[in-house]
Amino acid sequence: MKHRSEHDLVVLGSGIAGQTTATTATEAGLDVLLVEKQPALGGSSAMSGGWFAFSGTPEQTEEGIEDSEDLFRHDLLEGGGHLNDPDLVDTYLAHQHAAHRFLKDHGVRFREVAISSGMSAARGHNSEIKEVLATLHAAFAAAGGTTLTGTAAQRLLTDDGRVVGVLAEGPDGPVELYGRRGVVLATGGFSRGTEMLKVFAPEQLAAIPYGGRGNTGDGLRMAWRLGAGMADMSFVAATYGSHPETGEEFHELLTAYYMGAIVVNTAGRRFVDESIDYKALGRAVLDQPGGLGVQVFDSRVRAQSHRGIPLKDMDTLQGLGHLHEADTLEELAGLAGVAPEGLVATIERYNAAVAGKAADEQGRTGLCNGVGELTPIDAPPYYAYPAKALMTTTYCGVTVTPDAQVTTVDGEPIGGLYAVGEVVGGFHGATYITGTSLGKGAVFGHMLGAALAGTDPQRENSGEQRQDSSEQEEVAA
Numbered sequence: 001m002k003h004r005s006e007h008d009l010v011v012l013g014s015g016i017a018g019q020t021t022a023t024t025a026t027e028a029g030l031d032v033l034l035v036e037k038q039p040a041l042g043g044s045s046a047m048s049g050g051w052f053a054f055s056g057t058p059e060q061t062e063e064g065i066e067d068s069e070d071l072f073r074h075d076l077l078e079g080g081g082h083l084n085d086p087d088l089v090d091t092y093l094a095h096q097h098a099a100h101r102f103l104k105d106h107g108v109r110f111r112e113v114a115i116s117s118g119m120s121a122a123r124g125h126n127s128e129i130k131e132v133l134a135t136l137h138a139a140f141a142a143a144g145g146t147t148l149t150g151t152a153a154q155r156l157l158t159d160d161g162r163v164v165g166v167l168a169e170g171p172d173g174p175v176e177l178y179g180r181r182g183v184v185l186a187t188g189g190f191s192r193g194t195e196m197l198k199v200f201a202p203e204q205l206a207a208i209p210y211g212g213r214g215n216t217g218d219g220l221r222m223a224w225r226l227g228a229g230m231a232d233m234s235f236v237a238a239t240y241g242s243h244p245e246t247g248e249e250f251h252e253l254l255t256a257y258y259m260g261a262i263v264v265n266t267a268g269r270r271f272v273d274e275s276i277d278y279k280a281l282g283r284a285v286l287d288q289p290g291g292l293g294v295q296v297f298d299s300r301v302r303a304q305s306h307r308g309i310p311l312k313d314m315d316t317l318q319g320l321g322h323l324h325e326a327d328t329l330e331e332l333a334g335l336a337g338v339a340p341e342g343l344v345a346t347i348e349r350y351n352a353a354v355a356g357k358a359a360d361e362q363g364r365t366g367l368c369n370g371v372g373e374l375t376p377i378d379a380p381p382y383y384a385y386p387a388k389a390l391m392t393t394t395y396c397g398v399t400v401t402p403d404a405q406v407t408t409v410d411g412e413p414i415g416g417l418y419a420v421g422e423v424v425g426g427f428h429g430a431t432y433i434t435g436t437s438l439g440k441g442a443v444f445g446h447m448l449g450a451a452l453a454g455t456d457p458q459r460e461n462s463g464e465q466r467q468d469s470s471e472q473e474e475v476a477a
Helices: 014-025 043-047 060-061 068-077 086-105 130-142 194-200 202-204 218-225 278-286 313-318 329-337 340-354 436-452
Strands: 003-007 009-012 032-035 051-053 112-114 125-127 147-148 153-159 162-170 172-177 183-184 240-244 261-265 293-297 324-325 382-392 405-407 413-419
Touching: 003 032, 003 405, 009 014, 009 162, 009 172, 014 032, 014 086, 014 436, 032 130, 032 172, 032 324, 043 130, 043 329, 051 436, 068 086, 086 436, 130 147, 153 218, 162 183, 162 240, 183 218, 202 278, 202 382, 218 313, 240 278, 261 340, 278 293, 278 382, 293 329, 324 329, 329 340, 329 382
Parallel strands: 003 172, 009 032, 009 183, 032 147, 162 413, 183 413
Antiparallel strands: 051 125, 112 125, 153 162, 162 172, 240 382, 261 293, 293 382, 324 382, 405 413
């Protein structure tokens, strides 16, 4: 026997995209059901480094960082190879400040602002992401929202071509969940979907599997059954910078190469311009012996460690025994499993290029995306961090309109079906810029939640909770 539950809105997935949508809509007065496939909330967002990409923020102003919406747009389109949808990019930029305010109004504190992959200015805003998700969910529950965990969506339900609900499998059997204003797919990608990776990116199966355990492409399959279009499917790539023994309990990803490190293979030779985006680096590393790239740097770079901040926390990595230290390059090479002669010769050539005595053999001109002055690697002690590519996220998926309505392969909106977050294709294009994944989830989630509730996301007071909430209908046990 199928049980039935009816709400104003059904949101599938509890990462930053789904949680932001659900919290915004609930606080604006809607009866919202948040459905999570896994026993715990958070999805891949909870496993991320907590970076959001925003431009023109008070945090940037306080640190004297020069950035602009135009520069951000330039970086997004250049990084995406101009293959991303400019309308989606423009929508992100137009609504980013409203999402930033929403997060701040809910107590989110950004611990650091930094430059990272694909950026021409420091616009990565770092948060303690698990606290962010917990805070937003607490606000959702306080406003009257209902949550189901351990409930896997299986098929979208339609009435005369319009999506009206979803058939799901819960802890006690099948359940039909109906949304009067529609269903929102915030189901993530397929970083854990081996079969789907075999189809769209078989070479990426060599990367370390990561991301939420529930990220197997369920939302994509459900939408495709209704004729949804797809975008960016050929750009799936793992992110470079994780130790071969990386576990799920700690987001271990180091980008010392954006601080002055070089990356070498086991022969001790460089094979890529280390300043390019870390998805492109991930592809390059997968082509090396053992899929391994060793980050090599000196005490200057090591001094830039920031404990507790993902991408920069060398202190924790050294404590885990994953970061090697030695007084000489030869000794370091032995610890890291790299050919000593090759490493020494590579460092000599690199230092000569930094000094302007020769051209850089990989064409590197800056630390990150061409920004930042290169420094020689000549201040012992020396450090080495062996790392592989990590399949964190897939950044491709269904096509949508700028207001997040899923479209068919012919570009026609599918009534009642919306999508936000990683399940959406078309925004990133050829690559991903740090912070635009959580950023995209928050920006489009906040915009959609407000729109479905009939409020203006640019003006709404996000801290205001619904005043007259109807009693929520629980799914029968």
